Every structure is written in structure tokens, then in C-alpha cells.
Amino acid sequence: xxxxxxxxxxxxxxxxxxxxxxxxxxxxxxxxxxxxxxxxxxxxxxxxxxxxxxxxxxxxxxxxxxxxxxxxxxxxxxxxxxxxxxxxxxxxxxxxxxxxxxxxxxxxxxxxxxxxxxxxxxxxxxxxxxxxxxxxxxxxxxxxxxxxxxxxxxxxxxxxxxxxxxxxxxxxxxxxxxxxxxxxxxxxxxxxxxxxxxxxxxxxxxxxxxxxxxxxxxxxxxxxxxxxxxxxxxxxxxxxxxxxxxxxxxxxxxxxxxxxxxxxxxxxxxxxxxxxxxxxxxxxxxxxxxxxxxxxxxxxxxxxxxxxxxxxxxxxxxxxxxxxxxxxxxxxxxxxxxxxxxxxxxxxxxxxxxxxxxxxxxxxxxxxxxxxxxxxxxxxxxxxxxxxxxxxxxxxxxxxxxxxxxxxxxxxxxxxxxxxxxxxxxxxxxxxxxxxxxxxxxxxxxxxxxxxxxxxxxxxxxxxxxxxxxxxxxxxxxxxxxxxxxxxxxxxxxxxxxxxxxxxxxxxxxxxxxxxxxxxxxxxxxxxxxxxxxxxxxxxxxxxxxxxxxxxxxxxxxxxxxxxxxxxxxxxxxxxxxxxxxxxxxxxxxxxxxxxxxxxxxxxxxxxxxxxxxxxxxxxxxxxxxxxxxxxxxxxxxxxxxxxxxxxxxxxxxxxxxxxxxxxxxxxxxxxxxxxxxxxxxxxxxxxxxxxxxxxx
DNA sequence: GCAAGGTC
Numbered sequence: 001x002x003x004x005x006x007x008x009x010x011x012x013x014x015x016x017x018x019x020x021x022x023x024x025x026x027x028x029x030x031x032x033x034x035x036x037x038x039x040x041x042x043x044x045x046x047x048x049x050x051x052x053x054x055x056x057x058x059x060x061x062x063x064x065x066x067x068x069x070x071x072x073x074x075x076x077x078x079x080x081x082x083x084x085x086x087x088x089x090x091x092x093x094x095x096x097x098x099x100x101x102x103x104x105x106x107x108x109x110x111x112x113x114x115x116x117x118x119x120x121x122x123x124x125x126x127x128x129x130x131x132x133x134x135x136x137x138x139x140x141x142x143x144x145x146x147x148x149x150x151x152x153x154x155x156x157x158x159x160x161x162x163x164x165x166x167x168x169x170x171x172x173x174x175x176x177x178x179x180x181x182x183x184x185x186x187x188x189x190x191x192x193x194x195x196x197x198x199x200x201x202x203x204x205x206x207x208x209x210x211x212x213x214x215x216x217x218x219x220x221x222x223x224x225x226x227x228x229x230x231x232x233x234x235x236x237x238x239x240x241x242x243x244x245x246x247x248x249x250x251x252x253x254x255x256x257x258x259x260x261x262x263x264x265x266x267x268x269x270x271x272x273x274x275x276x277x278x279x280x281x282x283x284x285x286x287x288x289x290x291x292x293x294x295x296x297x298x299x300x301x302x303x304x305x306x307x308x309x310x311x312x313x314x315x316x317x318x319x320x321x322x323x324x325x326x327x328x329x330x331x332x333x334x335x336x337x338x339x340x341x342x343x344x345x346x347x348x349x350x351x352x353x354x355x356x357x358x359x360x361x362x363x364x365x366x367x368x369x370x371x372x373x374x375x376x377x378x379x380x381x382x383x384x385x386x387x388x389x390x391x392x393x394x395x396x397x398x399x400x401x402x403x404x405x406x407x408x409x410x411x412x413x414x415x416x417x418x419x420x421x422x423x424x425x426x427x428x429x430x431x432x433x434x435x436x437x438x439x440x441x442x443x444x445x446x447x448x449x450x451x452x453x454x455x456x457x458x459x460x461x462x463x464x465x466x467x468x469x470x471x472x473x474x475x476x477x478x479x480x481x482x483x484x485x486x487x488x489x490x491x492x493x494x495x496x497x498x499x500x501x502x503x504x505x506x507x508x509x510x511x512x513x514x515x516x517x518x519x520x521x522x523x524x525x526x527x528x529x530x531x532x533x534x535x536x537x538x539x540x541x542x543x544x545x546x547x548x549x550x551x552x553x554x555x556x557x558x559x560x561x562x563x564x565x566x567x568x569x570x571x572x573x574x575x576x577x578x579x580x581x582x583x584x585x586x587x588x589x590x591x592x593x594x595x596x597x598x599x600x601x602x603x604x605x606x607x608x609x610x611x612x613x614x615x616x617x618x619x620x621x622x623x624x625x626x627x628x629x630x631x632x633x634x635x636x637x638x639x640x641x642x643x644x645x646x647x648x649x650x651x652x653x654x655x656x657x658x659x660x661x662x663x664x665x666x667x668x669x670x671x672x673x674x675x676x677x678x679x680x681x682x683x684x685x686x687x688x689x690x691x692x693x694x695x696x697x
Numbered sequence: 698g699c700a701a702g703g704t705c
Contacts, residue, residue, distance in 0.1 A: 177700030
């Protein structure tokens, strides 16, 4: 007789078994690994699932019918992740079913979180014959020997509320996501003139993520650059140049900037204040999935999805720990010294690893985030044989691990105020006094190290020769577009999606052609189709494109978990609200479809700042500028301030502006301005254009 | 050809 222990994945089964004692591995039917181990006089067979083996299926199987509200749990079928998933799940289910027959008791040892509770629940209920409530739960926060033993010594009743909350989460996501996606796709079909089908989708995570990109794109398109002026000055002391900027970083009036320039040109400065400040920079915290994805993007421009795929490979080759983790913690049980000894045997890391080993006391600088089943990502210490991007990602992980143990770095910042005719200019010096952890993180810490600026030694009252004062006209910039990495960070911040799925969701939005690489300036831009989907959802099912749905769902599921709410009531309430949204789609399906359809076909408006060369002075460029006095937008020449070019023209105050490729015969640019729904008006910018003619676009 | 969530 034995107790069957059900784990979430093969790797966890191996670790749990070996934590309990000396385990013997064998192959069960379908060749999945099973570990026999005796612990405290009891025989255990430790087996595992491979993530979710069961999922929700639509009983009707007809993908053109909605709403689908009648769902059941069944072995997963081959989905979008490719063929073979169903066969793999069947292999695990068959093997576990056989093992269950000989078991007299069951332990649920999947990851101790909501999703893990569901994975174990399904297996114990469906593969083991309704054993969930009779099973006992092993609760651990990381899979270390001590914690696993502790969990088996203090087995608890299964958390039925948690399982119900998780199962309801699956239900709600399916009901909202599948139904609204079907409604979208079918309204597109109804509204398009060729009756074509287009695979459209929306969901609790896709929706808000797309809305982030669309809202940002709108901000960018609506941005009107405001002019401002920047003053800077170069001084000299003992042959060394001191670069300084005017104390006000932006001067919004040209007259004011001119006045300061005139007052300061050719006049020497006097040092009026010198202050130095030590800044201590703690070592970085170890990587969780998102941290690694962001850093790999910053340094190598790798997409989050690609980084995770590479990390997955490194993990499968036993070079790094499990890469899907929220944790920023490295418990001592991973054995720092052992890992460092391993790294000391790799020539690239031997010097830093030995340095750390010689210190004796090793304390990593941990971050606040934790994960129920895994520590932060760390190298195992096994010598890697890698090249290309795999090497880069490994190197980043290894050096980050080393840096985590490094001393705080100490930098010094010097601020100098320079008085020129009662105008204050500021110069700033930075120096690294002690590099500490930075030495372990080279070259990845370089942006911090390279901020070094050397100033000559300066004292209050020193007189500095004024070499030059310059005035530069600049324009306020629109906000940055999201990159894949910053969009992922935004999702983390808004608490939507999970460490393992965020990159996938972004990839889905690309696949649907809701977002695309921006034509200029890098980053992601929402496409017209993306805008149209957000717009129609905001009108008919607004919660799906808002993070509010996640928040509301979590509130309700919290009630289910605590046993205060019935899952059926929570789902019924959601269905009632969903059905209202779907009613609008039924009534206005064709109209919605036409809107989305025409958006999908329409060209992208350009982001316009410069609209063409100046036909008057022939030197400057015509730009869209917002007047400081009237707050209205107009066209002005960039050569206005420096060259006195007075070329200007009024603009309509509403509607997106695009520039035509052709210039008017009078030499001025032709623009098209959006008005109404999808209509544009083409016109020459020149007020006195002798060829003025309006063209419908 | 539909979600989001596991894992490979």
C-alpha cells in the first residue's frame, strides 16, 4: 500500500521525492516518471502532471454559435499551442489513473497557489475517482528539503474554496473571452462586404493590454508640440571645460530666453555654491521572469517571449533554475557556496565567484516579490557550453546572480552653481567612489558607470571664464510608445496576466494585427483595427477593455475562496451582464462589423510634427506648433527664432492631420484633415495659395 | 479560426 503524491510537473516530483528520502525512479504506463520513497515509515509514490491536464470545453462544439454558457471539464484538447498537447495530457492521465488504483491515500502537492489547486483538484477528481476531498494538501512556499518535509509533517485538508475560486476563474474567462470573441468575429463577417471571416479575439487580459497601447497611441497623435528654449553655457577653469545648463531647464517664452542670453553672453561666472553628496546604490535584486525579460530587452533588445523561450532552454539543460517565477528571493537552501564553486570552475566567472566565496558570509539583496513554488532565477553552477543569444541570456543571469551578493556601490554627486550676471547656471559631476556590485555585473551595469562626469576642483568664489552661451529651440515631445518590455511592465503594474502568459498575450495582439511595430521611432503602435476593437468594446462591453474586470472578478472570487459566495451565483451574475452586451452585438452586428471592417482597411495616419520644408526662407522646416497665447495649433517655420522667417499658416483645430506626399504647385505642403467618421479633407496649407482647390479624400 | 492559465 502506498500514498500517491500528485505534483504539478515532473521536475517538482523529482525534488519533492528526493527531499523526503532516497527516492527510486521508475517509469509508469505512458513512460512518465514515478518516484518511490519511504518517509516517516510510510511508502509514497510521487508522480506528476504536466501543468493543466484538464480544461473547459464547449459541449456544443460549434464555433459559430454564441453565447456558449454550458461548459464542462474534460481532458485538454489540442489547442493553439500546437498538436500533441492532448496526447501528452492523455499519457499523464492514464498513468496517474493506474497509479491511483493501488493507492490507499492521496496527497495534493501541486504548487500552492490558485492555479496549482485547480490542477491537483482536476487530477484527484477526474483521474483518481473523486479523491479531492479525501486527499491531504502539502503546502510549501519553495521546494527546499526542509520545507517539503515540514509540509508533509503538517498535511492539511484541501482548500476547497481555493479550488472553487480557481475553477470559477476559468469559467469566467472562458465565458467572457470566447463569447465576446465570437461576437466580434461574426459581426465582422456580417458587416464586411465580401462576407469574409477574420479571426478576432478579446479577453480579460488582451482587452486592457490592447487598450493601453491604443490609449497611448491616441495621446501621441493628439500631442501638439509646444516650443521651449534651453540655455546652456561652457565655462573654463585651468584649461578644463565645465558644461552647465541654465537653472530653469525649460524657458517657455522666446523673449525671456533672449533676455537671459543677452545678459550672460561674454560675462564670466562666479562659483556661488558647491555641494557634494554620497549616493549609495544597493546591489540589484535577483531576477524574476519579468525582471529578466525587461533587462534582456534593455540590453539585447530581445522580446519578452523570446527571452522566456531561451530561458526555458537553459532550464532544460540544467544551467539555470526554473524561469517562470515571480520571486525575487534566493533562499539559502539553494546553497550559494555550491553554485559559486560551480561558477568558479567556469573561466569567465572564476574570479568574481572566488572573490565572493572567500568572503564567507553571503547575503543576497532580495526584492519584495515572492512565489509560492519557486525562488528567483539563478544559475545552477553547471558549466555552460553556449553561444549567441543563449550565451548572452545565460551570462546576464549568471552575472546578475553574482552581483546580487555584491557590496553596495558608492557614487558621489557634485552640484555647482555658477552665477553669471545674477543668472544661475548649474554644473553636475558624478564619480564612482567604490564600484562594489558593479564589478560583478559588467558590462551590464555600464549605464550607471558611464554616467561619470568629471568636474575640475571648484570652490565658492572661483571665477570661471565664459567660453560660450547657447540657446536652443526645442519642442515638447509626445509620450514614448510602449515597447514589448514596457507593455509587459505595464501589465505587471496593473496586475493582469501572469509571469508565464504576459508575453504570449502581447504576441496574440500582434497576431491579430491589433498592434504592430511602429513605422517610425520603434515601439508598438495600435493599428486602426486595434482602435476599432477597443472603441466598439468600450461602447458595448466596456469592462472587457478595462482592468476593472480583473479587479471585480478577484473581489468575487475572494468571496468564493472564503466560502462566502457560491460559484454558481458569481457565474450567473457575470452571464447576466454578458448577455446584455451580446444583445447589442446581435442588434447592431452589421454596423459594428462595418466599423471594424473599414478600420481594418483604412491606412494609418502619420504622426505629424514636421510637415515639410519652408517655401519662404527655404532653410527652415514647417512644423505644427501650439500657440502659447491662444492655445491654438498652427503651422510655423523652424527658422522663426534664429532666422526671423515669418512663414506661418492657420490650421483647423480638430481632426488628425496627415501630410500628402505631393507638394502643392505653390510650394507649400498639402495636408489631409480627418473630419466625421472616416472622412478626410485635403487642402494646401498656404492661405494665399493661387491654386487652392479642395479635394475630397 | 475564440480566453487565460499551466507546462515542454
